[in-house]
Amino acid sequence: MIDVANAITLLANYIIVPSLAYGSQLALGALGITLVYAVLRFSNFAHGEMMSFGTMIAILMVWLFQSIGISIAPLPTALIALPFSIITTIFLLLILDKFVFRYYQSQRVQPVTFMIVSVGVMFFLAGFIRFIIGTSKKNFADGERFIIKASEFKQMTGLAEGLSIRTTQAITVIATLILVTAIFWFLNKTRMGKSMRAFSDNEDLALLSGIKPERVIIVTWMLVGALAAVAGTLYGLDKGYKPFVYLQLVLPIFAAAIVGGVGNPIGAVIGGYVIAFSEAFITFAYKRFLTYLLPDEWAPDGLVQLLSTEYKFAVSFVLLVIVLLVRPTGLFRGKTL
Amino acid sequence: MSRNNLILVVGVIIVAAVVILNLDLNTEKKTETAEIKIGISLGFTGPLESLAPAMNQGAQMAISEVAESNALLGGSKVAAVTGDSTCADTAAAVATGERLVTAENVNAIVGAMCSGAAQAVLEAVAMPNGIVMISGSATAPVLSTVDDNGLFFRTAPSDARSAEVLADILLEGGYKSIAITYVNNDYGKGLGSAIEANFVAGGGTVTINTGHEENKGDYSADAAALAQAGGDILVVAGYADGGGGAIIQGSLDIGSFETFFLPDGMYADSLTTSFGSQIEGSFGASAGTDSPGDATFKTLFAEAGHEYNVYAGEYYDAAALILLSMQAANSASSSDFKGHVMDVANAPGEKIYPGELAKALQILADGGDVDYVGASAVELIEPGESGGSYLQYEVRNGKFETVGYR
Numbered sequence: 001m002i003d004v005a006n007a008i009t010l011l012a013n014y015i016i017v018p019s020l021a022y023g024s025q026l027a028l029g030a031l032g033i034t035l036v037y038a039v040l041r042f043s044n045f046a047h048g049e050m051m052s053f054g055t056m057i058a059i060l061m062v063w064l065f066q067s068i069g070i071s072i073a074p075l076p077t078a079l080i081a082l083p084f085s086i087i088t089t090i091f092l093l094l095i096l097d098k099f100v101f102r103y104y105q106s107q108r109v110q111p112v113t114f115m116i117v118s119v120g121v122m123f124f125l126a127g128f129i130r131f132i133i134g135t136s137k138k139n140f141a142d143g144e145r146f147i148i149k150a151s152e153f154k155q156m157t158g159l160a161e162g163l164s165i166r167t168t169q170a171i172t173v174i175a176t177l178i179l180v181t182a183i184f185w186f187l188n189k190t191r192m193g194k195s196m197r198a199f200s201d202n203e204d205l206a207l208l209s210g211i212k213p214e215r216v217i218i219v220t221w222m223l224v225g226a227l228a229a230v231a232g233t234l235y236g237l238d239k240g241y242k243p244f245v246y247l248q249l250v251l252p253i254f255a256a257a258i259v260g261g262v263g264n265p266i267g268a269v270i271g272g273y274v275i276a277f278s279e280a281f282i283t284f285a286y287k288r289f290l291t292y293l294l295p296d297e298w299a300p301d302g303l304v305q306l307l308s309t310e311y312k313f314a315v316s317f318v319l320l321v322i323v324l325l326v327r328p329t330g331l332f333r334g335k336t337l
Numbered sequence: 338m339s340r341n342n343l344i345l346v347v348g349v350i351i352v353a354a355v356v357i358l359n360l361d362l363n364t365e366k367k368t369e370t371a372e373i374k375i376g377i378s379l380g381f382t383g384p385l386e387s388l389a390p391a392m393n394q395g396a397q398m399a400i401s402e403v404a405e406s407n408a409l410l411g412g413s414k415v416a417a418v419t420g421d422s423t424c425a426d427t428a429a430a431v432a433t434g435e436r437l438v439t440a441e442n443v444n445a446i447v448g449a450m451c452s453g454a455a456q457a458v459l460e461a462v463a464m465p466n467g468i469v470m471i472s473g474s475a476t477a478p479v480l481s482t483v484d485d486n487g488l489f490f491r492t493a494p495s496d497a498r499s500a501e502v503l504a505d506i507l508l509e510g511g512y513k514s515i516a517i518t519y520v521n522n523d524y525g526k527g528l529g530s531a532i533e534a535n536f537v538a539g540g541g542t543v544t545i546n547t548g549h550e551e552n553k554g555d556y557s558a559d560a561a562a563l564a565q566a567g568g569d570i571l572v573v574a575g576y577a578d579g580g581g582g583a584i585i586q587g588s589l590d591i592g593s594f595e596t597f598f599l600p601d602g603m604y605a606d607s608l609t610t611s612f613g614s615q616i617e618g619s620f621g622a623s624a625g626t627d628s629p630g631d632a633t634f635k636t637l638f639a640e641a642g643h644e645y646n647v648y649a650g651e652y653y654d655a656a657a658l659i660l661l662s663m664q665a666a667n668s669a670s671s672s673d674f675k676g677h678v679m680d681v682a683n684a685p686g687e688k689i690y691p692g693e694l695a696k697a698l699q700i701l702a703d704g705g706d707v708d709y710v711g712a713s714a715v716e717l718i719e720p721g722e723s724g725g726s727y728l729q730y731e732v733r734n735g736k737f738e739t740v741g742y743r
Binding site for chain 1: 521554565
C-alpha cells in the first residue's frame with residue numbers, strides 16, 4: 001500500500017504538477033492563437049513575441065515596485081505588475097493592428113500573406129524586446145517559492161517520495177482557470193462575444209446583421225493581448241525569463257491549438273494540456289515508478305524511458321502530424337487549415 | 338626650376354637613406370653569428386583569435402627577458418618570429434609551420450594553439466624536420482599518444498588528466514554512485530565520458546550519463562530523468578549561466594539532489610548568487626594553482642602593459658622551457674636540447690619563478706640544476722605534458738571557498 005502511495009506521489013511530483021502548470025501556460029497561448037485564427041483568419045506567428053513583450057513589461061514593473069519597496073509577499077510581485085503588463089500589451093497590439101494588420105485587412109489579402117506579415121512582426125518584436133531588456137536570463141520571481149517542499153512532504157506523510165508544489169505553479173493553474181472561465185463567459189454570454197462568434201462563423205452574414213467589423217477586431221486584439229501578457233508572464237515567472245525561449249514556445253502552442261481544433265476555444269485549452277501531458281509521459285523515465293509497483297524480481301534495471309528528454313518537442317510534432325492525418329479538424333472540430 | 342631641384346634633393350636623400358640603411362643591415366648581419374630564432378605559431382585568426390594576443394605576449398615576454406639577459410649560450414641573440422596557425426584550418430597551420438622552419442630557420446616552435454592545428458604541425462613539419470614544439474594550450478587527450486620522437490611537449494594538462502583528478506576527488510569524497518549530466522558539445526561530452534570512465538575504473542557506479550542542450554526554456558524534464566536514475570550526487574558538466582544552472586534549479590525544486598559536483602564550467606559566482614546555501618557542500622575542481630609564480634607572472638604581465646587572458650602564463654613557460662633547455666644542452670639545435678626539457682622542468686634543482694630566467698641561465702651555465710616552476714607551476718609528466726595543478730573548491734555558507742590544491 002505504501003508502495004502504491006509512493007508511486008502515485010512520484011507521478012504527481014514529476015509529471016502531474018509540472019504538466020498542469022506547463023499545460024496551463026500552453027492553453028493560454030493556444031487560446032490567443034485560436035482567437036486570432038477564428039476572427040482574423042490567420043496564423044499569428046508573432047504570438048510568442050507578444051507573450052515575451054508582456055513578460056518584459058511585467059519584469060520592468062516588478063523592478064520598479066521592488067525599488068520603491070512595494071511587495072505582496074508571500075505572493076510574487078509580478079501579480080501586481082500583471083495589470084500594467086496587460087494594458088501595455090493591449091496597447092502594443094492595437095498599434096500593430098492600426099499600422100500593420102489593418103492595411104492587409106483592407107486589402108483582403110490571402111491568409112498566407114497575413115502569416116508572412118506576422119512573421120515580420122515577430123522579428124520586429126524580437127529585436128525590439130532584446131533592445132530594451134537584453135538577451136540574458138532574468139529571474140523576477142520573488143516571495144515564497146514553495147507551497148509544499150519535497151522534504152516537508154516526506155516528513156508530513158512519512159513516504160519515501162516527496163511532492164513539491166511551487167507557488168508559481170499554483171498561481172499559474174489558478175490564473176488560467178479564472179482567465180479561461182472569464183473568456184468563455186464573455187464569448188457565450190455577452191453581446192460583444194456573440195458578435196465575435198458570429199463574425200468568426202460567417203463574416204458577410206455578420207456584416208449584414210449590422211455587426212461592426214472594426215469593433216470586433218479591436219476587441220479580439222484586446223483579448224489576445226491580455227491572454228498573451230498573462231501566459232508569457234506566468235511562463236517567465238515559473239521558468240525564468242529568457243527572450244529566445246518564446247520563439248521555441250510558439251511551436252508547442254501551435255501544436256496545442258491545432259490538436260484541439262484551431263479556431264475552437266475549448267479545443268485550444270484541452271490541446272494545451274494534451275500536449276503538455278503527452279510530452280511529459282513519453283519522455284519520463286519509469287524506473288522508480290515501476291520499482292514501486294512491480295514485485296522486486298521484476299524491477300527494471302534500465303531507465304524505462306520511451307524517448308530521451310531531448311525529443312520533448314518532437315513529441316508535440318508527432319502528435320500534430322497524427323492529428324492532421326487522422327482528424328484534420330482537431331479533437332474538437334475547429335476549422336481545417 | 339626650383340621644383341625640379343626639390344625633387345632632385347628628395348631623390349638624393351632617399352637614395353642616401355637606402356644606401357646607409359643597407360650598409361647598416363649588412364654590418365649587422367655580419368656581426369650576428371648565431372642568432373637563435375623561436376617560432377611562435379598561434380591562432381591569430383579563427384574561432385579563438387581573441388585569446389591569441391595574450392598568449393603571444395606571454396611567449397614574447399620570456400624571449401625578450403632572455404634576450405636582455407645576454408646570458409644564453411654565451412651571449413647569443415634571441416628573436417621571435419610569429420606565424421598564424423589559425424585554429425580550425427590545419428592546412429594553414431602546416432603552411433605556417435613550414436614557413437617558420439624552412440624560410441625563417443627557427444630552432445623551435447612555441448605552439449600551436451588549438452589541438453587539431455598542433456597535431457597537424459607536429460606530424461607534417463616538426464617531426465620531419467626534427468624541431469621541438471611546446472604548446473601551452475592544446476589539451477586534447479589524443480596528443481598524449483602521438484608518437485612524437487620526444488619532440489612535443491605541452492605546459493597545459495590534457496583533458497583526460499582533469500577527468501582523472503575530478504573522478505579521484507569524487508571517490509575520495511566517499512561517493513559510490515553518481516548521475517552525470519553534460520552539456521551536449523565537445524567539452525561537455527568529452528568531460529562527461531572521461532569522468533564516467535575514471536569513476537567506474539575507480540570502483541564507482543554511474544547511474545546515468547546523459548546530455549542536455551543549451552538554450553532551452555525548460556529543464557524540468559531533464560531534471561526529472563536524472564532524478565529517476567538516482568545517485569548520491571549529480572555531476573553537472575555544463576555551464577553555470579546556461580543549462581547546468583537550470584538543471585540544478587530543477588533538481589532543487591523537485592527535491593531530487595541536494596549536492597552537486599561542479600567542474601570548471603560551473604565554477605562561477607553567478608551560481609552561488611542564485612542558489613546560495615541551497616547547494617551547501619557542493620564541490621568541484623578546476624585548473625588553478627597556489628604557486629607564487631602565478632601571481633608574480635600576472636604582476637609582470639600587467640606591468641608590461643598587457644591584458645591577461647587564459648594560457649598566457651602557460652605560453653611564457655613554453656618559451657622559457659625551450660630557452661632553458663638550450664642552455665642546459667649548450668646547443669640551440671632541437672635534436673640536442675629535446676632531451677633536456679623534462680630535466681629543466683622538474684626537480685631536482687633550484688626553483689625558478691617568472692622574471693628569474695637570467696638567474697636560471699646563469700645556474701645552468703655554471704653546470705647547476707634548475708626546477709622550472711614558472712607561471713603555471715610546471716611539472717611535466719610522461720609523455721612530456723603538464724600534470725596540471727587543480728584548485729579544489731566547495732560551497733560553504735553560500736559561497737565558493739577554496740579548500741585545497743592538488
